[in-house]
Amino acid sequence: DTAVSQTPKYLVTQMGNDKSIKCEQNLGHDTMYWYKQDSKKFLKIMFSYNNKELIINETVPNRFSPKSPDKAHLNLHINSLELGDSAVYFCASGPGSFYGCTFGSGTRLTVV
């Protein structure tokens, strides 16, 4: 029943590792997003995809690589993890600019 689901919910890993976060939505939305919430709880967009096409890349380091195999999935792969990557990553989806977004429950990434 979950509209936007992310896995895993928690991720603890060492510096230098590579990790992936998966996201799936069953709402039929064309657009999917990744947002990052930092330690001060500020939310900021990272990427958006519309029907598998990259629309927004908000000056994110190229260690972060989103991949959208189809419009219902948007995964986030992170190479060479750094301490500063520790944050909560939220996936979201929406039907378009005039409508609201639905968010997943977040993935708390801790890099040690």
Place this chain on the structure above:
Amino acid sequence: KQEVTQIPAALSVPEGENLVLNCSFTDSAIYNLQWFRQDPGKGLTSLLLIQSSQREQTSGRLNASLDKSSGRSTLYIAASQPGDSATYLCAVNSPSGTDKLIFGTGTRLQVFP
């Protein structure tokens, strides 16, 4: 560049009070404004969405208003309850050529019995 600010940053009130949370944005050219609730360690729950052509939206004890010309939105919570304790975030979707939400810094609300 669109900037979104929320005041107050934190609020602590006794149960039963009526509350007003404020959100202001610098660029009045928006598609819509959305209010979210975030519980500690949890995701974002959408509360209300106001389109740019609308003045307000209501859901139960919540009422959100939008004054685009002055760049302001308020979230009114009637008869607050301890279960309303959470962080409330507002976000605007601006027609800047990209489709993204720009979030405010949030208001952390605590309602005590």
